[in-house]
Amino acid sequence: MSNLVELNMGPQHPSMHGVLRLRLKLDGEIVREIEPIIGYLHRNAEKLCEMDYFCDNIVYFDRMDYVGAMNMEVGFLEAAEKLLGVEPPERAQWIRVVAAELNRIAAHLVWMGAFGLDLGMLTPFFYCFIEREKILNIFVELSGTRQQYNYMSIGGVYQDITPKIIEEIKEFIKQFPKKLEEIANLFLKNDIFLSRNRGLGVIEKETAISYGVTGPILRASGVPYDVRKEEPYLVYDKLNFDIPVSQKGDNLARFMIRLEEIRQSVKIVDQAITKIPDGPYFNPKAKKSLMIRLRGEGEVYARTESSKGEFGVYIVGDGGVKPYRVHVRSPTFKNLSIIPAVAKDKMIADLIAILGTFDLVFGEIDR
Amino acid sequence: MVEILEEKKGKDGRPIFVIKKSDLLEFMRQKKQEGFDHLSLITGVDRKDYMEVNYHLYSFSKNQYIVVKVTTDNLTVPSLISLWKSADWEEREQYDMLGIRFDGHPDLKRMFLPESWVGHPLRKDYDLNNVQYINMDEYGEDYATFDPGDGW
Numbered sequence: 001m002s003n004l005v006e007l008n009m010g011p012q013h014p015s016m017h018g019v020l021r022l023r024l025k026l027d028g029e030i031v032r033e034i035e036p037i038i039g040y041l042h043r044n045a046e047k048l049c050e051m052d053y054f055c056d057n058i059v060y061f062d063r064m065d066y067v068g069a070m071n072m073e074v075g076f077l078e079a080a081e082k083l084l085g086v087e088p089p090e091r092a093q094w095i096r097v098v099a100a101e102l103n104r105i106a107a108h109l110v111w112m113g114a115f116g117l118d119l120g121m122l123t124p125f126f127y128c129f130i131e132r133e134k135i136l137n138i139f140v141e142l143s144g145t146r147q148q149y150n151y152m153s154i155g156g157v158y159q160d161i162t163p164k165i166i167e168e169i170k171e172f173i174k175q176f177p178k179k180l181e182e183i184a185n186l187f188l189k190n191d192i193f194l195s196r197n198r199g200l201g202v203i204e205k206e207t208a209i210s211y212g213v214t215g216p217i218l219r220a221s222g223v224p225y226d227v228r229k230e231e232p233y234l235v236y237d238k239l240n241f242d243i244p245v246s247q248k249g250d251n252l253a254r255f256m257i258r259l260e261e262i263r264q265s266v267k268i269v270d271q272a273i274t275k276i277p278d279g280p281y282f283n284p285k286a287k288k289s290l291m292i293r294l295r296g297e298g299e300v301y302a303r304t305e306s307s308k309g310e311f312g313v314y315i316v317g318d319g320g321v322k323p324y325r326v327h328v329r330s331p332t333f334k335n336l337s338i339i340p341a342v343a344k345d346k347m348i349a350d351l352i353a354i355l356g357t358f359d360l361v362f363g364e365i366d367r
Numbered sequence: 368m369v370e371i372l373e374e375k376k377g378k379d380g381r382p383i384f385v386i387k388k389s390d391l392l393e394f395m396r397q398k399k400q401e402g403f404d405h406l407s408l409i410t411g412v413d414r415k416d417y418m419e420v421n422y423h424l425y426s427f428s429k430n431q432y433i434v435v436k437v438t439t440d441n442l443t444v445p446s447l448i449s450l451w452k453s454a455d456w457e458e459r460e461q462y463d464m465l466g467i468r469f470d471g472h473p474d475l476k477r478m479f480l481p482e483s484w485v486g487h488p489l490r491k492d493y494d495l496n497n498v499q500y501i502n503m504d505e506y507g508e509d510y511a512t513f514d515p516g517d518g519w
Contacts, residue, residue, distance in 0.1 A: 008507045039479030044488050046464070082379050209404050209427065212453030223427055230430050298378040301408070301423060301434070314410050314423070325489075327410040329423075337456045366479060 004032055011040045015118050015352045018362030020336075022351075029347050034340040041366040049326040054080050055154050055291040057323070061313075062148040064330065065364040068107035070099045070139075071306035072364075073152040078233050078302035079313040080154055083323075084294045086286045092156035093234045094276040098169065099142065099151065100234075101265045101272070105176075106135040107307035108262050111359045112183065115255070118356035119196060124186045131179055134172055141165050154294065155286025166273060173270050177263070184259055197251035201342050201354035204249065211341070212334040215309025216257045217358065221249040227305040238275075241268050254357040295319055308332050308359055330364040369394045383434045391437050392445045395422070399450050402426045403433070406451035409458060411465040413491045418467055420444050439467070446471035464489040481509035 010021035019040035025033035045060040052060075057080070061072040074096055081088065088096070113128035136146045142165055143151035143158070151158055187193050203213070208221040218225055226243045228236045244260035246253040286294065296317030303312040309331025316325040335358055343351045373385040386394050408423040422435040437444060446469035447454040456478065458469040463477040466487035476482060481501055486493050499511045 039477075039481075042479040044464075044479075047488055047493075050489075079379075207452075210452040212406060212451070212457075225427055231432075299383075299421075300377065300379045301381065301432075302379060303407075310407070312408060312423075314408060314421070316412055325410070325412045327408065329408045333456065333460075334453055337453065 003027070015355070017114065017355070017360040019366075020355075020360060020362065024348070024351075026348065029349075031343060031346055031348055031351055034343055034351070036336055036339055038336070038362075038365055041362045043367065045367045046326050046328065049323055051322065053292045053321055054084060054294055054296065054323060055286075057326070058153065059148070059150055062150055063363055064328065064367060065107070065306060065308065065311075065332075065361050066147055067110045067361055068103050068307040069147060069149050070096075070103035070151065071107070071304065071311065073149065074100050074234070075302065075304040075306060075311040076313050077152055077154060078304055079300050079315045080296070082302060083296035083298060083300040083315050083317050084154060084286075086155045086283055086294065088156045089280045089283055090235075090277055091279045092152075092281050092283075094272055095157050095161050095281065096152060097234050097236065097239070098161070098269055098272050098276070099139075099149075099157075101268045102135050102138065102169070104265045104307045105262050105269075106132045108258050108265075109135075111258065111307075112187075112255075115356040116187065118352050119193060121186070121190070121193065124183055127179070127183045127186065131176065131183070134176075138165060138168050138172065141168070153282075153286075154291060155283035156281050160281045161276065166276070169269065169273050173266060173273070177266060180259075180262060180266075187255065194252065196350075196353060197255065197357075200251045200350055201346070201357065202248070202250045203338065203342055207338065207341060208249075211338040213309070213338055215305075215307075215331050215335065215359075216254055216261060217335055218309070219244060220246045220253040220257045222247045225310075227303050227310055231303065233302070233304055235272075239268050239271055251353060251357045258359075292321060295321055296323065303329070306331060308361065308364070309335060328367055330367060332358070332360050333365045336360060336365060369397065377434065381432050381434055383436055385436045385438075388437045388439055388444060391435075392447070394435065395424075395447055395450055398424055398433070398435070402428050403431070404428075406447065406453050406457070409447075409454065409461055411461045411467050411489075413465060413489065414438075415491055416440075418442060418465065420461070420467065422447070442466060443468045443470055445469070448472055463487070466490065481511050484511045485513075 004025040007024045010016040011019040021037040023035040049057045061076040062069040064072050109128040109132045113125035116124040143149040203221045205222045224245045241264045244257050297319040299316045301314045303310050312329030314327040315323050318324040343354045369390045375383050403424040403426045405425040407425050410421045412419040418439050420437050425432050459478040461467050
């Protein structure tokens, strides 16, 4: 005999981080069965990529993880430049690292604020967004836009970094760690926050690996996997930083991992900003008039570490000016697939808290 | 014994193994025992007269990455859901986008599009002029409808 209540949650729901729809089977307040239904933001970016030149595809990647678009651009260009045989000059590589790490900080701040909102904490949200706004202002000077930058292009970056922007970044890095501790204290000195998250939503190491989970969630479960260390791209092998790992695997561990990652990103930007070498910021082989004539043949998979996990781009070229097939390994798509296993037999309010730690961005899941 | 038809290196230096479709499950089981515990990606490629399926495997302990490639004429490939749980959604996505059926998948349905959608968008012969709309009925089920005529 079953008296389970079927409940439809989303796609329009305040705590669903976009357009996630969950079909729940409830036994009182306890969730017995979860079925995520996605696709409400599906634009088929992969098909759109096949219809455009390599250099034009970057805009579709900007719109995938829209809170961490610089990381998406890095991911696509890692694959596309290998396929097309265009090497970015060293200055461009350092600029990309600075931009990607600043964007990682911004993306984690968005997550942190939104996670607070999920748990009913309104104040940290504003503190997080004040800091994020400072980063976005830097990006406005760097690229001209706040979120969908289209800043990097095949063979380098579209615009050079100026001494003024470097000064602004240095200034930001100088004041940010103190503000970050203030924000962290809002969470970590709050008893309700701690008791709601400690021991909740534990993901075992084996389960996480089997479901293909990556990023902070996997590191919170005890696997020290970070592409920046395992297969360094750009100039990450010349930088000194640590990969935080926790063995606990619960909500609080995931929070602490992301908090520590922000600190490590600050460390990376701090080192990289002083090391940017002089020289060209653009490979003349891929200058604007020649860019659409670049041809790619063969197949390339490149993985990078975005703020959500391993972001991989697989491009198959048939020797034409457009890619033959593009496939994106989006980290949140795989991270979301573990939800039915993790949040089963939990209270419905805890389901929201667990979902909150997954850092879902629907531009990337639905593509 | 598993026969490897071809072993080559991709442009990014990753080894690519081309094997027969009938050997896929056995080969993958061997690879999993060798330590490839992470199925990263399943990609179908429409080569017009046949379909190609690429499996990307990664080993956390060895930090190795390989690609396994099979081809299929009749749009069916064995499912790997018994080895890796992550195969579930990956296979559903490829079924949705390319219409590849994965034998042995317990719940093979579309990932992004509603069940009533006509065609598989990433196929090379997909008709982009065929405009379809998604609606939701009173029970919250999605269904696709067609453009009634001249429209736009």
